[in-house]
Amino acid sequence: MTEARPAMWLVEDDDTRIYLLGTMHALPAGTEWDRGQIARAIADADELILELSPEQLAAAGGVFRNLAPRKAPLAIDKRLAGPALARYRQLEASGTGQPFGGDALDDWAVMVAMGQRVAQNARLLPANGVETRLTERFRDDRKPVGGLETAQEQLMLFETLDPATQRTLLARAAEGAGDAVQEVATLTDAWSRGDVAVLERMINEDVVAVPAARAAIITDRNRRWSAWVVRRMDRPGTLLVAVGAGHLVGADGLPALLEAQGLKVIRIQ
Structure with missing residues (x-):
């Protein structure tokens, strides 16, 4: 068993309390994170809000299969070259060795397939992830579970990235594929310790060099979600909002954005 103490914040006024918990969507078996202040938040909350509601999460596979195919196949070796191509092939041959089918997929969808293989190699399972256990x-x-986005909205963030940005992200992912399992382990360890400085550095390394991707995947969503929290503060109640840990760190993370709008935000774990 591994005991984790991930970072969590509380936004509150006289009649509303909203806990903000940074999650890992997949975790190793035996990770215990729902103790201490998180156990209190789970008990106190009237409702759970995730990035995707359980119904939308169940629909995500079908949405992916609809959006992921290219209009015309393009061989991976026409998109990647040198070390990036070699590391892509090594990752594809690892684990189950099941081919990614990348020739038929958009660049962003190839990255999804690569990410899934890295998680499998690192023995991270969605069934052990924070969202799955919170939903259960x-x-x-018998408390409601809602979502901030639909599966279509979430995947369209990637589908609508311009081709050059998608290709840059794919090349960066392929170049780093050899170290990806260790990187995921380091990220998971930082999350377990609530080390927001390391989380911010590692997440920024992934997307800060690609401004269009950072805006679409992180910054713009954080602004929409912070506006949602501000509106929700007008109604009484207690909520637990659990979203990917990368959305809660840095100057454009949810806690910082909400504090900048005059709300009382404190880190409680």
């Missing part, structure tokens, strides 16, 4: 807890307690 809230449903067992």
Whole structure:
């Protein structure tokens, strides 16, 4: 068993409390993270809000299959070259060795397939992830579980990235594929310690060099979600909002954006 203490914040006024928990969507078996202040938040909250509701998460596979194919196949060796291509092939041959089918996929969808293989190689499973376990807890307690986005909205963030940005992201992912399992382990360890400085550095390394991707995948979403929190503060109640840990760190993370709008935000774990 591994005991984790991920970072969590509380936004509150006289009649509304909103916990903000940074999640890992997949974790190793035996990771215990739902103790301490998180256990209190789970017990206190009237409702759980995730990036995707359980219904939208169930629909995501079908949305992916609809959006991911290219209009015309393009061989991976026409998109990648040198070390990037070699590391892509090594990752494809690892684990189950099941081919990614990348020739038929958009660049962003190839990255999704690569990310799934890295998670498998690192023995990270969505079934052990924070969202899965939170959903089970809230449903067992007959408390509602909602979402901030639809599966279509979320995947269209990638589908609508311009081709040059998609190609840059794919090349960077392929170039780093050899170290990806260790990088994921380091990221998971930082999350477990609540080390937001390391989380911010590692997440920024992934996207800060690609401004269009950072805006679409992180910054713009954080602004929409912070506006949602501000509106929700007008109604009484207690909520637990659990989104990917990368959305809660740095100057454009949710806690910082909400504090800048005059809300009372404190880190409680």
